[in-house]
Amino acid sequence: MRHFSKALLATSLLAALVLTAQTSAPEIPFTAFPDLLKFPDAIPLGEAAGVATNTTGNVFVYTRTGHPTITIGTARPFAHGGSRLVEFDRMGNFVREIGKDSYGFMDAQQVRVDPQNNIWTVDQMTNMVIEFDPNGRVQLLLGRKAEAERVPAAPLAPAAGGRGGGLPGAGAQSDLFNRPTDVAWDGAGNIYVADGLGNARIAKFDKNGKFIRTWGSRGTANGQFSTVQGIAIDAKGNVYAGDPGNKRIQVFDGDGNYKTQISDVGAPAALCITPGAHQYLYSSNSNPMNDIDAGGEIYRLELDGKVLGKFGKAGKMPKEFGTVNAIDCRGNNELYVGELGNWRVQKIELRTN
Amino acid sequence: MCKFYPALTLALAAILATPAAFAQTKAKAQNVPEIPYDSVPNFLKLPPNLYLGESMGVATNSKGHVFVYTRSATTRLFEFDQLGNYVREIGSGNYGFEFAHSVRVDPQDNIWVVDEGTNTVIKFNPAGRVVMVLGHRPEVVAGAVATTNTTVPPAEKYTFSRPTDVAWDPQGNIFISDGYGNNRVVKYDKNGRFLKQIGSEKPGNGKDQFNLPHAIAVDAKGNVYVADRSNHRMQVLDNDLAPKAIYDNIGDSWTVCVSPGPHQYLFTSNSNPNGNAPGTWDNTGEIYKMELDGTIIGKFGHAGKRLGGFQVAHMLDCRNPNEILVAEIESWRVQKLILKPLIAAPGK
Numbered sequence: 001m002r003h004f005s006k007a008l009l010a011t012s013l014l015a016a017l018v019l020t021a022q023t024s025a026p027e028i029p030f031t032a033f034p035d036l037l038k039f040p041d042a043i044p045l046g047e048a049a050g051v052a053t054n055t056t057g058n059v060f061v062y063t064r065t066g067h068p069t070i071t072i073g074t075a076r077p078f079a080h081g082g083s084r085l086v087e088f089d090r091m092g093n094f095v096r097e098i099g100k101d102s103y104g105f106m107d108a109q110q111v112r113v114d115p116q117n118n119i120w121t122v123d124q125m126t127n128m129v130i131e132f133d134p135n136g137r138v139q140l141l142l143g144r145k146a147e148a149e150r151v152p153a154a155p156l157a158p159a160a161g162g163r164g165g166g167l168p169g170a171g172a173q174s175d176l177f178n179r180p181t182d183v184a185w186d187g188a189g190n191i192y193v194a195d196g197l198g199n200a201r202i203a204k205f206d207k208n209g210k211f212i213r214t215w216g217s218r219g220t221a222n223g224q225f226s227t228v229q230g231i232a233i234d235a236k237g238n239v240y241a242g243d244p245g246n247k248r249i250q251v252f253d254g255d256g257n258y259k260t261q262i263s264d265v266g267a268p269a270a271l272c273i274t275p276g277a278h279q280y281l282y283s284s285n286s287n288p289m290n291d292i293d294a295g296g297e298i299y300r301l302e303l304d305g306k307v308l309g310k311f312g313k314a315g316k317m318p319k320e321f322g323t324v325n326a327i328d329c330r331g332n333n334e335l336y337v338g339e340l341g342n343w344r345v346q347k348i349e350l351r352t353n
Numbered sequence: 354m355c356k357f358y359p360a361l362t363l364a365l366a367a368i369l370a371t372p373a374a375f376a377q378t379k380a381k382a383q384n385v386p387e388i389p390y391d392s393v394p395n396f397l398k399l400p401p402n403l404y405l406g407e408s409m410g411v412a413t414n415s416k417g418h419v420f421v422y423t424r425s426a427t428t429r430l431f432e433f434d435q436l437g438n439y440v441r442e443i444g445s446g447n448y449g450f451e452f453a454h455s456v457r458v459d460p461q462d463n464i465w466v467v468d469e470g471t472n473t474v475i476k477f478n479p480a481g482r483v484v485m486v487l488g489h490r491p492e493v494v495a496g497a498v499a500t501t502n503t504t505v506p507p508a509e510k511y512t513f514s515r516p517t518d519v520a521w522d523p524q525g526n527i528f529i530s531d532g533y534g535n536n537r538v539v540k541y542d543k544n545g546r547f548l549k550q551i552g553s554e555k556p557g558n559g560k561d562q563f564n565l566p567h568a569i570a571v572d573a574k575g576n577v578y579v580a581d582r583s584n585h586r587m588q589v590l591d592n593d594l595a596p597k598a599i600y601d602n603i604g605d606s607w608t609v610c611v612s613p614g615p616h617q618y619l620f621t622s623n624s625n626p627n628g629n630a631p632g633t634w635d636n637t638g639e640i641y642k643m644e645l646d647g648t649i650i651g652k653f654g655h656a657g658k659r660l661g662g663f664q665v666a667h668m669l670d671c672r673n674p675n676e677i678l679v680a681e682i683e684s685w686r687v688q689k690l691i692l693k694p695l696i697a698a699p700g701k
Binding site: 035041042043044045046047064065066067068082106107124125179289290291292293315316317322340341342343 | 483
């Protein structure tokens with residue numbers, strides 16, 4: 001019991017740390033546009049798990065719409081539905097839905113657009129990463145959806161045992177994921193998958209989807225993760241991995257060798273790196289779903305970890321954030337932020353100079 | 354995680370429910386005058402092949418439009434005009450729609466729904482767009498939450514456990530009755546920030562405790578009226594949630610409504626219990642019209658399946674205190690009642 005109390009105390013202290021992360025960082029003035037995206041009535045926006053832009057400024061939102069359907073087959077429950085991928089133009093007008101009724105869409109986790117404008121989705125219930133070409137056709141699949149769903153679902157975050165294949169979890173030499181969270185690419189087109197919540201590893205594949213290597217396991221040592229919630233890769237091929245449980249961003253080279261960590265930005269739950277000659281890193285100290293009175297701010301950093309400033313806080317109003325799960329920063333000072341708690345995508349314009 | 358769980362949860366609830374928790378109470382109030390009324394036949398006119406299911410929530414806006422939150426094949430929110438003509442559906446396929454419980458319209462005509470299947474309270478602006486979400490739906494990967502667990506975890510600031518209803522004071526503060534899992538009332542400011550709560554996750558019958566707080570309303574002074582259903586009473590709180598009064602002569606308070614205007618009235622329903630156990634029609638089903646101080650003015654209605662009777666009245670709209678809308682669980686309809694002048698109490 002006494003140990004339990006100590007653990008509780010430690011947890012409270014950690015929670016307090018979220019509040020106090022970089023309170024000295026300068027506030028970046030900004031404007032928010034919470035109503036930019038015009039969702040059609042037939043596609044209601046639920047939790048905005050993923051948001052990303054392509055080179056023409058079109059905006060892609062991968063949202064949890066809810067209402068997955070379970071049908072009963074040979075005494076096994078088969079599941080589909082529950083998330084949708086929607087494209088808007090840069091003015092926020094609806095363009096189209098992509099991947100409607102896809103076998104791989106159930107619990108949206110992330111969407112990213114690669115330099116060739118392919119659209120990649122990450123789904124943490126089907127455990128699949130899907131590459132769509134710019135026309136919305138499926139090009140490459142990583143992972144496999146479980147043949148049948150367990151009802152009730154398997155317990156959260158098992159240390160080992162992928163949901164799909166029963167292979168070892170963390171460190172698995174495969175593309176069988178357990179609640180993957182994010183995807184990124186290096187300059188050569190190699191694919192990195194953050195795998196993520198059920199596992200605690202990063203898996204690297206070549207541009208054709210062939211497994212290359214995996215690194216990470218659950219823990220607190222350098223190179224270990226509590227969870228891997230977001231990844232981003234800079235122009236030199238360094239991999240930045242957000243680990244909110246350990247309150248740090250770890251930086252690896254492309255082979256998974258630990259280089260350094262950034263540990264004064266709260267609980268980094270969503271990351272992005274700007275394109276261009278001078279790259280910046282954005283990281284969200286996302287508030288937990290059950291508390292809007294702590295954290296919530298987004299940091300702007302140099303790639304070496306120097307904090308340049310921060311903006312926003314947790315809340316439900318415009319210019320406040322409700323459990324940010326995605327940041328798109330292709331526009332450098334013009335961001336898109338996807339929120340789980342507020343069922344919203346806000347466009348943010350920063351005044352950094 | 355899927356459409357199974359509401360059914361599963363209901364089945365479990367039915368199995369686990371103790372008779373004491375859901376037994377119905379004959380009101381202690383005696384010699385209450387009867388208020389005569391007419392029920393408008395087929396008030397709501399739905400387009401062909403559109404049906405209400407269990408009618409959980411009903412509310413009107415300032416133009417008299419009627420909003421119904423219903424458990425049909427899926428949970429849906431419909432709008433009708435003041436004559437009952439169908440206008441539109443709002444929030445079709447919404448992430449937070451799973452098991453309807455309540456709909457209310459605030460003074461700015463925003464439409465709020467309370468869904469006890471997703472633990473969310475959702476604010477739509479008059480155009481039908483989501484502008485605020487309170488609470489959060491458990492992630493699908495987490496699977497069913499506590500369907501077999503009899504211990505409810507401690508109530509959290511921003512997490513509900515099967516919430517039941519929402520109301521606002523004149524300052525725009527938000528009051529939520531929460532609910533079947535928790536047993537508390539929570540107050541938020543108009544921006545959705547937690548201010549305080551009364552009660553906890555545990556049921557109780559003390560004056561700062563609740564046992565299934567099932568509905569909530571606020572008067573013009575900011576006093577809070579809570580239908581404390583399984584405690585067979587209504588509790589009145591001040592604006593800071595301090596207990597002020599208990600009205601326990603009205604049977605089981607299933608729902609509560611406070612009319613607007615200079616002279617406000619309080620309405621509550623001693624609804625007949627789900628399932629219509631033998632004998633329950635004889636001593637339940639009536640709706641009380643009261644002064645805010647608890648004085649009973651009269652009662653109307655009775656348990657029954659045909660028009661004019663109520664089958665588990667679940668929610669009332671009393672924007673016009675002489676024209677009451679009644680949403681019924683087990684008759685899948687909304688009745689519009691036109692109240693007439695009082696008939697004197699027997700023996701007077």
